[in-house]
Amino acid sequence: MKLRFWGTRGSIPSPGISTVKYGGNTTCLELLLDDKSFVIFDAGTGIRRLGNSIIQNGLNGVIHLFLTHSHWDHIQGFPFFLPAYYEKVRIKIFGCPPVYNKLKEILTNQMESSYFPVNFHDLKATISFQTIDEIEHRIGTAKLSFIRNNHPGAAYGFRIIDNDKTIVFITDNELSDFQNCHHTKREQFIDFCQGADILIHDAQYLEDEMVETTGFGHSSYEQAFSLGVDANVKQLIFFHHEPDRSDDEINTILSHYQKKKDQLKISMKLDAAQEGLSYVI
Numbered sequence: 001m002k003l004r005f006w007g008t009r010g011s012i013p014s015p016g017i018s019t020v021k022y023g024g025n026t027t028c029l030e031l032l033l034d035d036k037s038f039v040i041f042d043a044g045t046g047i048r049r050l051g052n053s054i055i056q057n058g059l060n061g062v063i064h065l066f067l068t069h070s071h072w073d074h075i076q077g078f079p080f081f082l083p084a085y086y087e088k089v090r091i092k093i094f095g096c097p098p099v100y101n102k103l104k105e106i107l108t109n110q111m112e113s114s115y116f117p118v119n120f121h122d123l124k125a126t127i128s129f130q131t132i133d134e135i136e137h138r139i140g141t142a143k144l145s146f147i148r149n150n151h152p153g154a155a156y157g158f159r160i161i162d163n164d165k166t167i168v169f170i171t172d173n174e175l176s177d178f179q180n181c182h183h184t185k186r187e188q189f190i191d192f193c194q195g196a197d198i199l200i201h202d203a204q205y206l207e208d209e210m211v212e213t214t215g216f217g218h219s220s221y222e223q224a225f226s227l228g229v230d231a232n233v234k235q236l237i238f239f240h241h242e243p244d245r246s247d248d249e250i251n252t253i254l255s256h257y258q259k260k261k262d263q264l265k266i267s268m269k270l271d272a273a274q275e276g277l278s279y280v281i
């Protein structure tokens with residue numbers, strides 16, 4: 001599998017000189033499966049440049065777009081996704097209930113003329129919507145399963161297994177027991193992430209910021225780190241960076257956790273998601 005980050009930022013795009021390294025675009029990941037099936041997770045602003053790249057490089061087959069949920073920072077790039085304007089393109093949009101039931105309505109509404117000059121119904125690509133309510137979904141050789149995140153309004157995390165390699169992507173998830181958005185226990189997340197080659201997890205806040213942000217539906221670096229350790233993942237990638245977090249601050253946080261894992265003799269690799277960076281496993 002080949003994974004590439006096109007948008008790593010949480011909540012709102014944050015371009016500027018302090019976010020050049022980790023990127024200012026909101027959530028979008030590209031995943032190329034071993035059989036060349038093409039998968040995208042989320043349609044934050046990062047999907048704009050991904051769409052341009054698809055048009056430049058050409059694409060055979062279907063674009064599978066999985067939406068973790070419909071919060072603004074995960075769908076706002078869709079109207080700028082160039083392949084949606086091409087007649088020969090087929091896009092399958094996947095979501096989990098209950099959000100799935102309204103996905104078409106949500107994407108249509110954000111392109112209503114008060115917000116955007118082109119109507120969803122005028123897009124030329126063949127766009128279909130599909131729910132993934134069964135436990136396991138297959139795309140080509142890959143198996144895909146999901147878990148309900150702890151996040152206001154519902155969001156889902158995904159586990160993709162392709163030829164014995166596993167990537168888990170969980171964004172917009174609070175790994176604490178705050179009752180407003182508590183659906184899934186930490187132990188269930190440990191099982192879901194167990195042994196993953198790569199775990200990409202929400203790490204929006206520092207521990208001391210959680211005093212103010214508990215219940216927002218996001219995790220701290222510390223919570224993401226201990227999940228990675230307890231689930232024996234091979235590589236953890238901090239994701240959904242806080243919009244005001246500068247590159248320097250993320251570098252400092254990352255080196256703190258690098259030292260911590262070295263001290264604890266933990267072999268897990270550690271990274272912060274960086275726009276434009278690819279991983280091949």
Ligand SMILES: [Zn+2]
Nearest residue numbers: 010011073172
């Ligand atoms: Zn988000």
Ligand SMILES: [Zn+2]
Nearest residue numbers: 069071151172
């Ligand atoms: Zn969200």
